[in-house]
Amino acid sequence: MPDAGTLPTHPVRGRLNSAFFAAMSGYIDQRLAGHKRRILTPAGGVVAEIGAGNGPNLRYLPPGTTVHAIEPNPYFHRRLERTAAGLGIDLTVRPVPGEAIDLDDASVDTVLCTWVLCTVDDPAQVLREVHRILRPGGRFAFIEHVAAPPGGVRRAQRLVRRPWRWTFEGCRTDRDTAAYIRAAGFRSVDITGFDFRSSFVPVRTQIAGTAVR
Numbered sequence: 001m002p003d004a005g006t007l008p009t010h011p012v013r014g015r016l017n018s019a020f021f022a023a024m025s026g027y028i029d030q031r032l033a034g035h036k037r038r039i040l041t042p043a044g045g046v047v048a049e050i051g052a053g054n055g056p057n058l059r060y061l062p063p064g065t066t067v068h069a070i071e072p073n074p075y076f077h078r079r080l081e082r083t084a085a086g087l088g089i090d091l092t093v094r095p096v097p098g099e100a101i102d103l104d105d106a107s108v109d110t111v112l113c114t115w116v117l118c119t120v121d122d123p124a125q126v127l128r129e130v131h132r133i134l135r136p137g138g139r140f141a142f143i144e145h146v147a148a149p150p151g152g153v154r155r156a157q158r159l160v161r162r163p164w165r166w167t168f169e170g171c172r173t174d175r176d177t178a179a180y181i182r183a184a185g186f187r188s189v190d191i192t193g194f195d196f197r198s199s200f201v202p203v204r205t206q207i208a209g210t211a212v213r
């Protein structure tokens with residue numbers, strides 16, 4: 001699993017990414033809504049969302065839910081706070097990386113992330129942090145685009161990997177994220193692969209699932 005290198009948030013690309021995901025949120029959500037409803041029901045109590053972005057997942061949580069948003073990119077924060085306020089979510093933004101979360105051990109009922117483990121520098125360390133902050137029996141819910149099996153999509157993923165990583169601030173098109181999750185020491189792991197039907201070919205192969213601590 002060769003994944004090395006750090007890309008700091010860039011002031012121009014950081015803003016562009018926030019604007020891009022804001023503009024695309026309806027399109028993305030239309031394709032992911034069924035998976036989000038499945039993995040996020042029921043999610044309540046204390047929730048930590050890693051890489052919360054502009055907050056497209058908050059609408060799947062009951063109003064009043066306490067959410068700690070682990071979001072190191074400051075250019076997402078304004079939209080994120082606005083989204084949470086509009087939905088009645090009790091949000092705390094934590095501007096730290098998922099590799100070093102400033103929450104106590106076993107203090108969270110649900111950890112959530114969508115399209116984040118593709119981007120973090122060290123997915124194994126982020127998953128150690130997920131495991132650490134979840135209470136025993138707590139759930140980790142995730143949707144990620146992943147490396148495709150050998151074939152046309154895999155070739156496209158490899159072809160665009162460098163410009164894609166530059167544009168989307170560290171995002172790898174060909175990471176085997178399911179392998180990282182299975183190796184992270186959860187009591188049970190449930191992963192479903194699906195086809196993200198879209199013209200964004202490098203992100204067609206996706207997984208959605210839950211893992212129980």
Ligand SMILES: C[S@@+](CC[C@H](N)C(=O)[O-])C[C@H]1O[C@@H](n2cnc3c(N)ncnc32)[C@H](O)[C@@H]1O
Nearest residue numbers: 050051052053073097098114115116119120121
């Ligand atoms: C592709 S965006 C997805 C945003 C949001 N989850 C969504 O589904 O729209 C990737 C997100 O991961 C965040 N991110 C990148 N590196 C991170 C890290 N090391 N720890 C936590 N979040 C990170 C980015 O700032 C960005 O919000």
